[in-house]
Amino acid sequence: MTQVQFIRRVLKPAVFIIALIPAALLVRDFFQGDLGANPIEEITHRTGTWALTFLMITLSVTPMRRLLGIGALVHLRRMLGLFAFFYVSLHFLTYIVLDQFFELPAIVEDIAKRPYITVGFASFLTLIPLALTSTNRMVKRLGGRRWQRLHRLIYVAAAGGVLHFLWQVKVEEPRPIIYGLILVVLLGYRIREQRLQARKARRAPRRAAPAPVGSS
Amino acid sequence: MLIKRPDDIKSSEITDERLYYDRRKFILAATGVGALAAVGASVSWLRATGEGVDPVGLSTPFAEDEEDVLTSYESITGYNNFYEFGTDKLDPSKHAHTLKPRPWTVAVEGEVNKPQLFDIDDIIKSFPSEERVYRLRCVEAWSMVIPWLGFPLKDLLDRVEPTSRAKFVEFTTLYDPEQMRGQKRAILPWPYVEGLRMDEAMHPLTLLSVGLYGKMLPNQNGAPIRLVVPWKYGFKSIKSIVRIRLVREEPAATWNVVAPGEYGFYANVNPNVDHPRWSQKRERRIGEFRKRPTLAFNGYGDEVAHLYEGMDLTKLY
Numbered sequence: 001m002t003q004v005q006f007i008r009r010v011l012k013p014a015v016f017i018i019a020l021i022p023a024a025l026l027v028r029d030f031f032q033g034d035l036g037a038n039p040i041e042e043i044t045h046r047t048g049t050w051a052l053t054f055l056m057i058t059l060s061v062t063p064m065r066r067l068l069g070i071g072a073l074v075h076l077r078r079m080l081g082l083f084a085f086f087y088v089s090l091h092f093l094t095y096i097v098l099d100q101f102f103e104l105p106a107i108v109e110d111i112a113k114r115p116y117i118t119v120g121f122a123s124f125l126t127l128i129p130l131a132l133t134s135t136n137r138m139v140k141r142l143g144g145r146r147w148q149r150l151h152r153l154i155y156v157a158a159a160g161g162v163l164h165f166l167w168q169v170k171v172e173e174p175r176p177i178i179y180g181l182i183l184v185v186l187l188g189y190r191i192r193e194q195r196l197q198a199r200k201a202r203r204a205p206r207r208a209a210p211a212p213v214g215s216s
Numbered sequence: 217m218l219i220k221r222p223d224d225i226k227s228s229e230i231t232d233e234r235l236y237y238d239r240r241k242f243i244l245a246a247t248g249v250g251a252l253a254a255v256g257a258s259v260s261w262l263r264a265t266g267e268g269v270d271p272v273g274l275s276t277p278f279a280e281d282e283e284d285v286l287t288s289y290e291s292i293t294g295y296n297n298f299y300e301f302g303t304d305k306l307d308p309s310k311h312a313h314t315l316k317p318r319p320w321t322v323a324v325e326g327e328v329n330k331p332q333l334f335d336i337d338d339i340i341k342s343f344p345s346e347e348r349v350y351r352l353r354c355v356e357a358w359s360m361v362i363p364w365l366g367f368p369l370k371d372l373l374d375r376v377e378p379t380s381r382a383k384f385v386e387f388t389t390l391y392d393p394e395q396m397r398g399q400k401r402a403i404l405p406w407p408y409v410e411g412l413r414m415d416e417a418m419h420p421l422t423l424l425s426v427g428l429y430g431k432m433l434p435n436q437n438g439a440p441i442r443l444v445v446p447w448k449y450g451f452k453s454i455k456s457i458v459r460i461r462l463v464r465e466e467p468a469a470t471w472n473v474v475a476p477g478e479y480g481f482y483a484n485v486n487p488n489v490d491h492p493r494w495s496q497k498r499e500r501r502i503g504e505f506r507k508r509p510t511l512a513f514n515g516y517g518d519e520v521a522h523l524y525e526g527m528d529l530t531k532l533y
């Protein structure tokens with residue numbers, strides 16, 4: 001089996017199963033009554049944490065490809081991104097259905113008046129076009145360059161997610177700061193890469209345009 | 217109810233709770249929790265009443281009206297905000313076992329004629345406990361209904377004879393990072409301090425609690441002695457008290473100092489004044505699914521609203 005085949009046929013299904021474990025545990029704990037005294041809060045917290053975690057994992061695919069020299073890891077990226085969207089959607093639905101029970105005026109007021117909700121909601125909205133354009137057909141239709149530019153919005157969503165977390169804690173807490181630092185490292189890596197590439201491009205003008213950074 | 221109880225749960229708490237409903241009268245003696253029972257804490261049967269008011273102001277589970285049902289012992293002792301043991305709601309029940317509620321003293325001092333260092337067992341002996349079923353509304357928009365055992369703070373204050381210069385009461389929690397691991401991190405300026413205005417402190421609803429559900433106060437709920445002010449947000453009801461000082465100026469209450477824009481000194485439950493980051497109009501009663509409307513003064517307005525006449529409670533929140 002080639003490396004690409006291994007990644008597509010073995011690693012990808014394995015990661016798919018692993019990525020479902022948090023959701024499976026949530027369902028199990030729900031039915032066993034193991035979500036504690038305030039189950040709705042617990043569901044909100046777990047889905048939010050996994051949403052942010054999968055955003056970070058998705059963002060680390062490209063640096064990992066470079067650092068490990070395994071370009072084919074890109075075959076995991078779309079799936080991981082969609083899992084991030086899956087957990088954000090569960091998180092959002094938990095809020096709408098379980099927490100607020102469809103009380104539209106209260107929801108609108110929250111989104112308008114609570115900065116941490118406003119930012120979370122904006123991040124969620126940002127991710128919708130990314131999920132919708134994640135198919136191969138949409139990549140083709142948009143063209144690699146435009147698709148890539150659009151999908152950089154995932155950094156915006158992740159930064160919004162960190163801010164959303166940071167703004168809701170009552171006292172200084174390590175968790176949002178840790179996510180923030182991870183994001184800074186990931187973003188810093190990408191910016192440095194781009195600088196290097198731009199410099200290369202300047203040194204060797206008029207050769208081919210830089211190869212698109214791995215569209216899958 | 218959303219919370220389904222697993223069939224295999226054998227926790228003694230739940231048995232005790234059932235016992236509590238069935239044979240409430242005997243519970244103190246039956247559980248043999250020593251001090252409390254020995255000194256004959258008087259459990260008032262359906263409602264605790266004092267000074268001509270109805271301090272409970274709500275129906276008990278024994279009444280027709282099922283609006284306010286006692287929160288389970290498991291939830292009351294398993295879901296706590298007590299940052300001295302960590303910021304997660306589960307931390308206190310996990311880590312509070314390191315607290316040593318005996319020996320324990322409470323210094324009552326300041327603007328009083330007879331300052332005194334009380335031993336906790338003497339307090340329990342000299343101030344007979346009664347049962348008070350109160351709603352507890354957390355500033356985080358959740359709530360519980362808790363059967364406290366305790367006595368009016370007024371009784372203790374009368375004993376030390378406050379002077380006419382006493383305008384406020386300042387309460388302080390134990391500071392000992394060895395017993396309270398959360399104090400090893402400076403997330404709040406330790407020790408925790410809270411305060412009441414003199415008339416609030418002397419109000420018959422204001423309780424010093426030494427137990428709940430007919431038992432000694434569990435560590436995670438603020439053993440061995442804590443304040444309960446049912447018309448204010450939960451953070452005013454300071455736990456594990458070692459000092460009560462009568463003072464002339466408004467005390468520097470911890471949350472009020474840390475974030476004055478979010479937590480006022482008065483902190484009366486008020487659905488019309490939102491916390492900057494969330495609404496206070498509704499609350500989730502632990503054990504219930506849909507949120508319910510939050511009541512002004514947590515439903516104790518008839519008893520306490522007069523204390524605040526002429527004050528703009530949107531400014532003095």
Ligand code: HEM
Pocket residue numbers: 041044045046047048049051052055088091092095117120121122123124157158160161162164165168
């Ligand atoms: C990219 C989008 C989002 C991400 C990454 C995200 C992430 C998170 C995280 C990490 C937490 C904290 C979990 C914890 O404390 O353990 C959280 C809490 C929360 N989120 Fe989100 N979130 C997002 C969008 C939203 C949206 C759209 C809403 C609602 C409109 C929302 C509502 C909440 C609420 C109500 C909490 C609980 C706050 C509290 O307990 O005080 N989030 N979220």
